Amino acid sequence: MTIHIGAQPGDIAETVLMPGDPRRAKWAAETFLTDPVCVNELRGMLGYTGTWKGHRVTIHGSGMGMPSLSIYANELLRDYGVRTLIRIGSTGAMQPHVNLRDLVVAMTCSSISTPSSSIFRELNFAPCADYGLLRAAVDAAAAKGVPTHVGGIYSSDTFYDERPDLNEQMTRHGILSVEMEAAELYALAARHGARALAVLTVSDHLLTGAALDGKDRETSFADMVEIALHAAFPA
Numbered sequence: 001m002t003i004h005i006g007a008q009p010g011d012i013a014e015t016v017l018m019p020g021d022p023r024r025a026k027w028a029a030e031t032f033l034t035d036p037v038c039v040n041e042l043r044g045m046l047g048y049t050g051t052w053k054g055h056r057v058t059i060h061g062s063g064m065g066m067p068s069l070s071i072y073a074n075e076l077l078r079d080y081g082v083r084t085l086i087r088i089g090s091t092g093a094m095q096p097h098v099n100l101r102d103l104v105v106a107m108t109c110s111s112i113s114t115p116s117s118s119i120f121r122e123l124n125f126a127p128c129a130d131y132g133l134l135r136a137a138v139d140a141a142a143a144k145g146v147p148t149h150v151g152g153i154y155s156s157d158t159f160y161d162e163r164p165d166l167n168e169q170m171t172r173h174g175i176l177s178v179e180m181e182a183a184e185l186y187a188l189a190a191r192h193g194a195r196a197l198a199v200l201t202v203s204d205h206l207l208t209g210a211a212l213d214g215k216d217r218e219t220s221f222a223d224m225v226e227i228a229l230h231a232a233f234p235a
């Protein structure tokens with residue numbers, strides 16, 4: 001048990017899927033895992049361990065924003081021996097050719113700051129996905145026929161953004177979409193010699209203002225979870 005995770009040693013699998021929303025963790029575990037067991041509910045941050053096609057996997061919430069994710073990912077990597085972390089999140093599109101329900105697989109993550117910025121000081125560290133996970137996720141998405149974009153994303157500290165000028169520059173430089181956790185996840189995985197990937201579903205469009213309704217979110221989030229599981233455990 002750590003300060004923020006109530007699981008006993010051994011309760012958490014080496015592979016963890018991390019949505020921001022703890023109730024998405026519950027839904028995904030109950031929908032896709034065999035015999036899911038709740039291993040954490042401290043502060044309402046739900047985590048479940050079960051099996052998928054015989055592979056042991058944990059699905060654990062990260063909360064919203066990099067400071068929250070950093071707490072859970074640090075404890076999972078350092079205290080529970082986690083080796084693979086795949087974020088399964090929603091994202092806001094920043095390119096006209098990226099549509100609602102599409103999948104975004106984050107190769108790199110730009111940011112203004114992350115909880116790790118203080119250790120890098122003058123270095124602009126480039127958080128980068130694990131290539132094996134990325135390739136397996138893209139293969140799984142292609143097999144499912146889900147429209148998928150692979151490239152750079154923006155990990156923001158704010159949901160209610162006040163920098164339209166900065167968003168314009170990111171759109172101009174090909175950034176696919178915005179979310180709030182992946183840059184810190186990639187930095188932490190690199191520090192601990194682990195593997196990380198963010199597989200994201202486009203839930204909102206910054207250029208058009210379009211947004212998925214509840215039903216659409218459910219079905220497209222299901223594709224994302226299955227693609228993340230196939231990436232973690234390729235056939």
Ligand SMILES: O=P(O)(O)O[C@H]1O[C@H](CO)[C@@H](O)[C@H]1O
Nearest residue numbers: 019020021064089090179180
């Ligand atoms: O859907 P999740 O995984 O929470 O991800 C996105 O949604 C939240 C904002 O609504 C932020 O956490 C952002 O990264």
Ligand SMILES: O=c1cc[nH]c(=O)[nH]1
Nearest residue numbers: 090091092178179204
């Ligand atoms: O616009 C969005 C949508 C999802 N997540 C974000 O951080 N921003």
